Amino acid sequence: MDSLQPVLDGFGVVLDPTNLLYCLIGVVIGMLIGVLPGLGPAATIAILLPLTYGVEPVTAIIMLAGIFYGAQYGGTITSVLLRLPGEASSVVTVFDGYVMAKQGRAGTALGIAAIGSFIGGTVSIIGLTFLAPVVAGFALDFGPPEYTALALLGILLVATISGGSKIKALIAAAFGLLLATTGRDIFTGAERFTFGNLGMADGIDFVPIAMGLFGVGEILYNLEERHRAAAVPVKVANVWPSRADLKQSTGAIGRGSVLGFFLGILPGGGATISSMAAYAVEKKRAKDPSRFGRGAVEGVAGPETANNAAATSSFIPLLTLGIPANATMAIIFGALLIQGVTPGPQLIANDPELFWGVVNSMYIGNILLLIMAIPLVGVFVRILRVRGAILAPITALITLLGSYTIRNSMFDVLLVVIFGAVGYLMKKFGFEPGPLVLAFVLGSLLESNLRRSLLVLGGDVGGFFTRPISATLLVIFVVVALWPMVKAAFDRRKSSRHETSDNQEVKENA
């Protein structure tokens, strides 16, 4: 196998002690910044860029890539333990992860997330190794109409994902869509809900909304609880996932890997939609969907696997086409240019050592991450033993600091406080923040791509159905939307025909 030679040489590059060290440094930094919401991998890499000028290109990229996927795992820790999703792609992890933590199963959640992330990442790297040139074109086939269809599908998933009252979920999602419209209209420059405030010109960032609604809202709500009942410190039982947990998660991890790999290739929004889709798929497949939102381990395994797989496959468009799929990739692109390497179609041919060095460093980085994460789970879950009176202020501090670092502005800190109050009221009146936040993320994706599609298609809506990918996605949309009704009708007919008394089994759980 001649073609495997460069791949194996790539491993030689990675196993060089210097590169291993930089890989480790990158992963550790990544995990640390992942814990601080706001200061994302993009900003961190930009700040650390000068450090890489003096080292070999491959070493530099190995470290920067390490920061990127290390941060993915760091974000999981805060999502599960503190209900702080640092990125849109980990919002769904909160649903079951935080509940599991409250049930004393934080260790299980973090352990499964680590294992899922490792497997998802590894599957994605294997995909990257063998399929990169084949699937790269996928990113180019996605134009505005395809993104519109994808965003529509995503918004439908929001409805599927949320537990509790459907009406309240819809109201929350509608509010999220409304929030997504704030800021200067990117098509006409018109001011929308900015109230003449320049700080609102670009709309509201994801971080203040998520941090406020989930994090601060929860803190405020707990304050109230504590006055009613004496604080019961959370018991931290079974730090390790049990054999049953692992068995239960196997399918979720497998499906999450595949979903994450393919959706992650899409620039813009791929990772978020992959984690949502993974969650929705698990919920649909479950025998008892009502467990979701109440600490279902697959609800953590699926999305966490998917978002890590997506993070890895987002390297494909960068390395094979020269297209950065997200802000972090754009900065890694810049770092490569500074090193005199041009990412793009010729990279594999011109610089096989660099290409395979980076790809293979991800195998090693993922193993390092797993080795570090597993023992650290035991340390992290101890955080939950800290009394609320101490933990809550620390969480609040992380939240405020994190939102300040987005763009060094006090305005964002103020927004966190406002959304914290909103989050508290929502929880008090039985609204879930999840649908709001996810609809907010998808709303801008949907709006801009719909309007862009109509410009590209010259106002002809039929164009959505003549393009194969958007047509397929829209068909899936219709099927998913109508399926519960069809199923209900079908079930009703079946049960009336049999006239048996077991129709209490039939649940209309859509």
Add this chain to the structure above:
Amino acid sequence: MNFPRRRAVLGVTAASALLALTACGGNVGSDSSSGDFPSGPITLTVGQAAGGSTDLIARTMGAGISDQLGVPVPVVNKPGANGALATKEVAAMPADGSNLILLNASLITITPLAVSEDETVTLDNLDVIKGLSQDDYVMVASKESGITSLDDLKKSTKTLTFGTTGVGTGSQLAQALLLAQADIKGTEVPFDSGSPALTAVMGNQVQLSTIQLGEAKPQIDAGKVVPVVVFSDERNTFLPDVPTALEEGYDVPVSQYRALAAPKGLPEDVKAKLVDAVDKTLAEDSTKAFNEKNLLTPKEISGEEVVKQWNDLATKYKDLTEEYDIELSSK
């Protein structure tokens, strides 16, 4: 084992002493002690997110100025409203040389055409220290479109789609002016930034886009997109075979320029020191190599020249858009 620890303690003491000094300096420094500028860190604010080309320029300049003046020059990103937020904030800071901002010309020359009056930013409240570089726009076509030159564009009978990098950007202005002057029919499709606009051309989702050269160059070299025209006054040295709009007979002089500025009212000696530090930084080989790698053409002109050129451009763009009845936004 003892020695390093003691040294660390010493370091901390020194640092806190420095901090105390800086704190004092902030109070009295503005009138009397400008002679010992710089007495503390100089903050360089950037109105764009970390990692973009503006940010990279700021970080390169920051590191150079820091070496020259011997004080830290941290770069602080305050993205928002194309940089208007950061610029207004810095303009209101004390004019003691401890606050700098990296300006994009488009904020002064083009954005005012697209936003309401109270959101426009002018150079009136700033002391421009030095012009830095020029970043050119290039119009690229997809391979499938078959367009390789302006003539192809004019001959095309189809209504083509043109990607821009957003409302109120040089990309939008340059493209709109060219289409109006050459009487080309087209639909303008705004994207969020250069990268998605370029990706859309690569996938032939739109047939053409105007983006900054640095972003487009790798794909031009790889033959994935076809350069049609550049919008600089003279041919770009990195793309010598591509004609300018000007030489094709169209009056579309649009480039992105960058400059360093401080709040208005900088003491003369402080300004002199800053200009000197910037000049020395620009003369460094590392800065030249940086420009080369990022495909930036040096445009190292004095602060006074920057003010004159940018204000002239602002007037010129205003006249041109009025002449050809172009609206960048629906303000």
